[in-house]
Amino acid sequence: MPWEKSFEESDVVEQAMEVFWQKGYAATSISDITDATGIKRGSLYNAFDGKHDLFVRGLLKYGSDRRTSKLRMLETVDDPREAIGMFFDSLVKATLNDPDKKGCLLFNTALEYPSHDDDVKKLVNDGIKEVVTFFEGRISHGKESGIIPDSVETRPAARALIALVVGIRVLGRGAFGKTALQQVAQQAIDLIS
Amino acid sequence: MPWEKSFEESDVVEQAMEVFWQKGYAATSISDITDATGIKRGSLYNAFDGKHDLFVRGLLKYGSDRRTSKLRMLETVDDPREAIGMFFDSLVKATLNDPDKKGCLLFNTALEYPSHDDDVKKLVNDGIKEVVTFFEGRISHGKESGIIPDSVETRPAARALIALVVGIRVLGRGAFGKTALQQVAQQAIDLIS
């Protein structure tokens, strides 16, 4: 049916994103993507602007599908510390459950810095900021309701939490096993207790 | 003087390492290295086995020049918490002072995972382990001398500290500025107080 595309763009973006996730941007070739999607070279360039465009779309999809939706869900949890605890739990679980040990696309991208344009860096920073804001919101909410002690400083604690998230994601790629990751997650909770 | 090399191998390794550090392994070409060192292509292959070999040597040099020597120095500091504080201080300083925002070669490499062989992964893990061991040593020493409270669990705390180190190094590449990094470093110290 050549008068309309034979594939769903978002499917291709999703599959391409997973290749980028696994191999990194610089190490991923267009051929890798055509192999993974089955889409022929020309069709891909007919639908997208190129490698960079495809990557940006993948990054956006990653953000909304995995990060934003999860944060919205956790914001409905009453106990703020439990919400943060659940965040770290699922983080550790996701890290352990991934046989490819891909880590987090956002942080992987942050470390491929010079390969990327400013628009990509902004996407990464915005994604990180989104999580920090979530932490800040939960912490200040917890302090208001007396669940989290006033001695916890909201912004510094939130920033330390995201730093621990990064640490878990990076170290989970090989250096740390289950026990170590869980211990770090526990220390994160202790930080706001 | 063609019967002996006209360049110092370790100089070339150092310069090549800095290119890898800045651009990442996958994104660095042999031409980048010959440009940076002035060494011609053939000479480089005469002295080294290839890109991978050069990278491994750079990683080793990075470890001994920057990590190991610093840890040995800090182990001579009497107060263990001050030693750890100094570690984080110089970490934040190094991060802020680097105009290229290259981060840490060790962690950058950890996130370029699938581009690397097992020997590189082992080098990364050993480097990380070395820092964790340093933290554990300092914490347990501090607990013995009563400077660090017994309520601090040595291994989990040490692992949380290295996670924060990773966080500082990664977030320092763009997402976090001076204040944020210093706050995270302070939270690290609070963790063992």
Place this chain on the structure above:
DNA sequence: CACCGTTTTGACCAATCAGTCAAAATGATG
């Protein structure tokens, strides 16, 4: 000054890179 072992040099290789493009294929529309 001829010889020798080593280093230097730049041309060269096949493979792969991101991206282009014209021709073929397609099915709705009249």
Place this chain on the structure above:
DNA sequence: CATCATTTTGACTGATTGGTCAAAACGGTG
């Protein structure tokens, strides 16, 4: 069934990749 807008296809581009190699350059040695 012819036309049409669109997609599909794979061959193609020039550039770059990591790596090779034979010849030239060199200075110590006899």
